[in-house]
Amino acid sequence: MTSQLHQTMQTLVSVFHTYSSQEGDKNKLSRRxxxxxxxxxxxxxxxxxKDSTSIDKIMAELDENRDGEVDFQEFAILVASLSVACYDFFCENQQ
Structure with missing residues (x-):
């Protein structure tokens, strides 16, 4: 039986690849x-x-190696950061 955390990690990888496989390098996210x-x-x-420059800002913050794309490690940092930021909200809504 697969654990909930294992399933979550599989889902994270699957979501990443759903979008990264649309164009170019299949292991990186382009800006689009x-x-x-x-x-x-x-x-x-x-x-x-609401902010047309927000994608560019997020891309600049995530793209640590400045190659113009976001790899899985850079994407995982975004997900982890959002999870930490939303921790209290998630805890309150679990009950």
Whole structure:
């Protein structure tokens, strides 16, 4: 039986690859792929549609190696940071 955490990690990888496989390098998110992922998967947490430069800002913050793309490690940092930021909200709504 697969643990809940194992399933969560599989889901995280699967979501990443759903978007990273749309164009170019299959193991990295281009700016467009990142925008699609953020708008479709995290729109409740990020105000990406109201600020046209927000995708560029997020990309600049995530793209640690400055290659113009976001790899899985850089993406995982975003998910972990959002999880920490939303920790209290998640705890309150679990009960």
């Amino acid at each position: 792929e990142l925008k699609d992922l953020l708008q479709n998967e995290l729109s409740d947490y990020l105000e990406t549609q």
